[in-house]
Amino acid sequence: MTTVGALLERCDASRVPADAVSRHLTAMLALPPFTQAVVARQVTAALEKVRDISMSDVLQRAWSVSRSLQRAGRESLTTGQRQTVHIEGFTVPVDYEAVLRIVIGEQRIDVALRLTVAVELAHTTAAVERGRLVWVNSEAFTVRLSCSVADLPAKDLGEARLNLALEVPLPRDGLPLVAVPA
Amino acid sequence: MRGRRGSKWVGSLALLALSGTLLGACSTSNIDHPITVGLPYPQAIEVIAGWCPTATIRVVPDALPGSIDPNLLFVAAEFYSAPVPSVTTTPPQDVPKLRAARLRPSQTHTSTTSPSTPDDSGSSTSVEPKPCDSSVPTTATLRLETPVPRLTELTVAAARTLLDERGLVLDVDAWSIPDDAVVLSQEPAPAARIRLDALPATTPVAVTVGIEVPDLRDLAEDVACSTVEAAGLVCDLLVTGRGPAPGRVTDQAPPPGDVVPPESAVRVSALREVAPVAVPSVLGEDPQLACRALDSVDLSCRLEGLAEPDLEPYVADQAPAPGDLVPVGTAIALTIATRSTRVPAVTGMTTEAACAAIVSAGLVCSALSGPRTGEPGHVAEQAPAADQIVRRQSVVTLDVPTGVTVPDVRDLTRDAACQALTDAGLRCGSGDAGGGTITRQDPPANSVVAEGTEVVLITFTEPSSGLPLWTIALATVVVVAIAVAGAQRVTRRLRRPPVVRVELGPIAVRVRVDQIAER
Numbered sequence: 001m002t003t004v005g006a007l008l009e010r011c012d013a014s015r016v017p018a019d020a021v022s023r024h025l026t027a028m029l030a031l032p033p034f035t036q037a038v039v040a041r042q043v044t045a046a047l048e049k050v051r052d053i054s055m056s057d058v059l060q061r062a063w064s065v066s067r068s069l070q071r072a073g074r075e076s077l078t079t080g081q082r083q084t085v086h087i088e089g090f091t092v093p094v095d096y097e098a099v100l101r102i103v104i105g106e107q108r109i110d111v112a113l114r115l116t117v118a119v120e121l122a123h124t125t126a127a128v129e130r131g132r133l134v135w136v137n138s139e140a141f142t143v144r145l146s147c148s149v150a151d152l153p154a155k156d157l158g159e160a161r162l163n164l165a166l167e168v169p170l171p172r173d174g175l176p177l178v179a180v181p182a
Numbered sequence: 183m184r185g186r187r188g189s190k191w192v193g194s195l196a197l198l199a200l201s202g203t204l205l206g207a208c209s210t211s212n213i214d215h216p217i218t219v220g221l222p223y224p225q226a227i228e229v230i231a232g233w234c235p236t237a238t239i240r241v242v243p244d245a246l247p248g249s250i251d252p253n254l255l256f257v258a259a260e261f262y263s264a265p266v267p268s269v270t271t272t273p274p275q276d277v278p279k280l281r282a283a284r285l286r287p288s289q290t291h292t293s294t295t296s297p298s299t300p301d302d303s304g305s306s307t308s309v310e311p312k313p314c315d316s317s318v319p320t321t322a323t324l325r326l327e328t329p330v331p332r333l334t335e336l337t338v339a340a341a342r343t344l345l346d347e348r349g350l351v352l353d354v355d356a357w358s359i360p361d362d363a364v365v366l367s368q369e370p371a372p373a374a375r376i377r378l379d380a381l382p383a384t385t386p387v388a389v390t391v392g393i394e395v396p397d398l399r400d401l402a403e404d405v406a407c408s409t410v411e412a413a414g415l416v417c418d419l420l421v422t423g424r425g426p427a428p429g430r431v432t433d434q435a436p437p438p439g440d441v442v443p444p445e446s447a448v449r450v451s452a453l454r455e456v457a458p459v460a461v462p463s464v465l466g467e468d469p470q471l472a473c474r475a476l477d478s479v480d481l482s483c484r485l486e487g488l489a490e491p492d493l494e495p496y497v498a499d500q501a502p503a504p505g506d507l508v509p510v511g512t513a514i515a516l517t518i519a520t521r522s523t524r525v526p527a528v529t530g531m532t533t534e535a536a537c538a539a540i541v542s543a544g545l546v547c548s549a550l551s552g553p554r555t556g557e558p559g560h561v562a563e564q565a566p567a568a569d570q571i572v573r574r575q576s577v578v579t580l581d582v583p584t585g586v587t588v589p590d591v592r593d594l595t596r597d598a599a600c601q602a603l604t605d606a607g608l609r610c611g612s613g614d615a616g617g618g619t620i621t622r623q624d625p626p627a628n629s630v631v632a633e634g635t636e637v638v639l640i641t642f643t644e645p646s647s648g649l650p651l652w653t654i655a656l657a658t659v660v661v662v663a664i665a666v667a668g669a670q671r672v673t674r675r676l677r678r679p680p681v682v683r684v685e686l687g688p689i690a691v692r693v694r695v696d697q698i699a700e701r
Contacts, residue, residue: 042682046684047686053689064693065698068700071503089699090701091698091699092694092698094693095692095694096691097691098687098688100687101548101549101684101686102682102684103681104681105681178501179486179517
């Protein structure tokens with residue numbers, strides 16, 4: 001399973017978010033070089049959770065907003081039959097937003113950070129049973145990354161083409177797509 | 183040949199005698215005359231005119247409407263007052279009566295001479311003419327009858343036309359019969375003859391009729407019933423469905439083509455179909471208003487996840503989706519979410535547990551750490567307070583004491599040590615009141631304690647032993663030096679670089695629904 005951190009490294013952009021935060025911070029505060037380095041190091045460490053975001057998580061959120069899959073999920077519950085779905089093209093941007101709290105001595109600064117993972121799927125075929133996604137395949141799966149700090153414009157971090165089959169470890173009984181009535 | 187002719191005359195006389203009896207006033211029926219019983223009416227006229235041009239012919243009924251075909255009328259009985267003529271087959275030369283009756287005499291004629299068989303089957307017997315005595319007034323009275331035609335399987339209209347041509351009337355066994363009703367049976371039977379005492383005949387031809395059930399399938403229900411009633415049947419309309427009238431006929435009984443008695447009931451099953459309804463969008467609406475909106479288009483609502491009204495519930499999702507076409511009465515499932523939520527009580531929890539509870543309540547966690555009073559790492563205070571209703575994604579601020587690191591005050595004088603502890607937010611605790619330097623402290627140096635914690639200080643004092651003055655002076659110098667050094671250490675500690683701490687708050691995930699592209 002590919003993570004955001006792995007993608008950032010692949011795109012040679014692993015330091016970009018932390019650097020962006022540090023630059024924003026140093027523009028606001030006059031910090032001595034030593035403190036500046038400490039801040040950058042701690043920001044990098046704090047962003048570890050963001051780096052751990054997996055493509056599986058991103059895709060799960062993408063399935064939940066696909067009209068075709070949602071409809072198939074409902075029909076599979078209604079009819080009790082397996083539904084096959086073909087989606088020609090599907091693009092979903094998913095934002096991961098967090099606030100970095102940076103305390104330097106008595107000063108405390110909150111910096112908003114947003115990482116956007118845009119999923120692009122082409123020629124996707126999926127099977128849905130009992131409201132659950134049980135099989136999915138796509139001819140092309142591309143991920144684009146961008147990040148923005150505070151109110152600054154978003155910065156593109158790059159894009160990568162991935163193998164959907166490796167990124168979606170479907171459980172044996174599938175992923176839930178719609179709420180199953182009691 | 184002669185013997186055979188004689189026997190026929192005997193038969194004719196017998197028939198005349200019978201006819202005279204039937205007519206009542208036929209007292210001179212024994213005169214010799216041509217036998218015309220069973221002949222078609224025009225032929226009988228020809229025969230009589232040929233026999234006796236001066237004869238007066240009386241026909242009963244006397245006035246034949248032009249609509250009646252005289253060839254379909256037959257002579258039933260006759261009466262002559264003149265001397266008996268001989269039967270002839272010679273074509274008549276003068277037929278004024280015939281002309282008066284607007285009939286054209288035939289060029290050849292073969293009379294029927296067999297009174298025992300009064301039909302129009304013809305005869306091979308011919309006799310020589312024997313003219314009547316013109317000095318004797320001769321009158322011939324002809325009574326007419328007509329054969330009943332075969333009416334079965336004809337329509338009522340066709341049957342009427344056939345009977346009209348014969349002066350007969352139709353008697354139908356129902357009040358209102360359409361012209362296309364079919365005759366099933368008749369009385370009298372076909373070929374039977376009815377005496378025409380008057381026109382039309384007083385004896386009707388009674389028929390029973392049947393009506394062919396029309397094909398009503400796929401007709402509108404009102405059109406179908408009109409068709410049924412126009413056919414002389416009764417419409418038994420059975421409507422199903424909740425749609426507007428008229429419905430469409432889906433079935434009928436009896437089936438099309440069946441022949442049934444008049445005024446039979448025909449079961450017409452009609453389905454009033456309902457046009458599908460486009461599901462309106464109620465996303466974001468208050469649940470009650472959403473249900474009202476669905477009800478206004480004949481849909482119903484099913485709420486999933488009802489919430490307290492104080493929490494500002496709204497429709498977060500609906501199924502089927504807006505714009506989908508569904509039958510009237512379909513229940514639309516509405517997923518209810520709230521715009522507001524109750525702040526959970528997190529005081530006393532660890533920061534991680536408190537933030538998890540806050541995020542799961544749809545709020546944003548903001549933990550402020552600092553050297554405050556309270557258990558380090560545990561929430562001391564929260565704002566807003568627990569159970570307050572706030573909008574989702576509101577920030578809940580947590581006050582989390584980080585604790586104070588106890589400074590190392592050993593080797594300091596008591597005053598210097600107390601100053602250092604006070605600067606660090608701690609309290610200078612009691613201990614022995616010795617005047618020497620601090621030799622032991624509790625809690626120990628570098629331990630993390632809550633702000634305001636009391637630190638117990640222990641000093642070591644040399645016992646008074648009457649030492650020489652120089653010893654005391656030396657000790658004083660040493661103590662001062664140590665105090666100065668301790669003060670310098672405290673100062674160095676206070677001038678250390680500021681503490682840098684970076685914390686990442688809870689990560690919120692948001693799908694940009696407005697930028698989804700799916701095809």
